[in-house]
Amino acid sequence: MTAKAKTTATRRSTASKRSRAAAVQTVDSQFHNFTPYQPKKGEHYMNDAQLEHFHDILNNWRRELMEEVDRTVHHMQEEAANFPDPADRATQEEEFSIELRTRDRERKLIKKIDQTIDRVDQEDYGFCDTCGIEIGLRRLEARPTATQCVDCKSLDEIKERQIHG
Numbered sequence: 001m002t003a004k005a006k007t008t009a010t011r012r013s014t015a016s017k018r019s020r021a022a023a024v025q026t027v028d029s030q031f032h033n034f035t036p037y038q039p040k041k042g043e044h045y046m047n048d049a050q051l052e053h054f055h056d057i058l059n060n061w062r063r064e065l066m067e068e069v070d071r072t073v074h075h076m077q078e079e080a081a082n083f084p085d086p087a088d089r090a091t092q093e094e095e096f097s098i099e100l101r102t103r104d105r106e107r108k109l110i111k112k113i114d115q116t117i118d119r120v121d122q123e124d125y126g127f128c129d130t131c132g133i134e135i136g137l138r139r140l141e142a143r144p145t146a147t148q149c150v151d152c153k154s155l156d157e158i159k160e161r162q163i164h165g
């Protein structure tokens, strides 16, 4: 490999690693780019202001994910044009399958966010689906699509593990 080719290859692999890391991060860590809500004294849980706060968080998060999906598609189109030789293509296919899985996760997450936004619009948001208690502002800010309180979620996860080993 000539020095120039090597430099190009290194730069290319660094670039794709970076974009992959960014994509994974968006999906795995929940949305954090917001100011935590500070309820006033005696404020009702899930009043209009709070619903609006979560509506904004969910919308921004959705927009970020959509942009990420676009970036992945563009990246794959660019890379496809960049790998003429078969040895490179094997690496490329592996990368693509990782990116496709990431996109699949992103698409599922966007669907979940859409369903959650619907629930905010119907003012049916922020209460545990299983036991009915308040999920809580801090937990919802960490996981805006949460439909269960911590206790019910943990119980379900334990049951899940017992069923599936």
Ligand SMILES: [Zn+2]
Residues within 6 Å of the ligand: 128, 129, 130, 131, 132, 133, 148, 149, 150, 151, 152, 153
């Ligand atoms: Zn619960």
